[in-house]
Amino acid sequence: AQSVTQLGSHVSVSEGALVLLRCNYSSSVPPYLFWYVQYPNQGLQLLLKYTTGATLVKGINGFEAEFKKSETSFHLTKPSAHMSDAAEYFCAVTNSGGYQKVTFGTGTKLQVIP
Amino acid sequence: DAGVIQSPRHEVTEMGQEVTLRCKPISGHDYLFWYRQTMMRGLELLIYFNNNVPIDDSGMPEDRFSAKMPNASFSTLKIQPSEPRDSAVYFCASSPGGQSNQPQHFGDGTRLSIL
Numbered sequence: 001a002q003s004v005t006q007l008g009s010h011v012s013v014s015e016g017a018l019v020l021l022r023c024n025y026s027s028s029v030p031p032y033l034f035w036y037v038q039y040p041n042q043g044l045q046l047l048l049k050y051t052t053g054a055t056l057v058k059g060i061n062g063f064e065a066e067f068k069k070s071e072t073s074f075h076l077t078k079p080s081a082h083m084s085d086a087a088e089y090f091c092a093v094t095n096s097g098g099y100q101k102v103t104f105g106t107g108t109k110l111q112v113i114p
Numbered sequence: 115d116a117g118v119i120q121s122p123r124h125e126v127t128e129m130g131q132e133v134t135l136r137c138k139p140i141s142g143h144d145y146l147f148w149y150r151q152t153m154m155r156g157l158e159l160l161i162y163f164n165n166n167v168p169i170d171d172s173g174m175p176e177d178r179f180s181a182k183m184p185n186a187s188f189s190t191l192k193i194q195p196s197e198p199r200d201s202a203v204y205f206c207a208s209s210p211g212g213q214s215n216q217p218q219h220f221g222d223g224t225r226l227s228i229l
């Protein structure tokens with residue numbers, strides 16, 4: 001079984017401030033982890049993913065996430081928020097070994113204040 | 115490259131009517147997924163196909179919902195009869211085959227309103 005928990009359904013940051021969106025996962029086997037972004041009236045788009053190897057993963061638009069096995073976490077960060085980052089962000093988990101269903105978190109809406 | 119294409123983008127219909135949502139996945143992708151997104155329940159996987167064959171339909175809410183994939187480039191999700199509680203945004207997604215490390219590519223969704 002696998003699950004993902006996103007802490008905070010809404011996060012507000014000032015433009016230029018650090019963005020930190022939290023994600024904790026549960027998986028009985030090594031996970032594959034994803035962050036997706038959803039802009040209004042659009043589908044989800046992949047920001048970044050962790051499968052194996054380097055635990056710090058860089059994605060598009062200046063976002064990055066670090067896989068921490070000991071903390072079962074995969075938090076998303078960006079050093080400096082931009083107005084265009086306002087969107088909903090979804091963390092997702094699946095498992096290795098052939099195709100497995102993806103479990104999505106409940107999402108975090110990011111508001112960027114000018 | 116063209117992404118996942120869904121039609122219509124918006125659908126408003128009356129309760130009891132049949133609704134058909136359409137999806138064209140990215141060429142070469144072996145997996146196709148149908149999701150439903152609502153404020154209350156978030157993003158729910160309804161059904162997914164591999165090579166046009168339904169693999170897991172455990173998320174389909176009830177018999178009023180059905181999905182088909184007659185070929186690699188087309189899928190439909192049908193609701194008959196529709197009810198107001200079916201109002202949601204329905205997404206189609208596709209991914210390359212093989213391993214779970216492949217991301218899913220989402221269409222822009224169909225916003226369905228049942229009056």
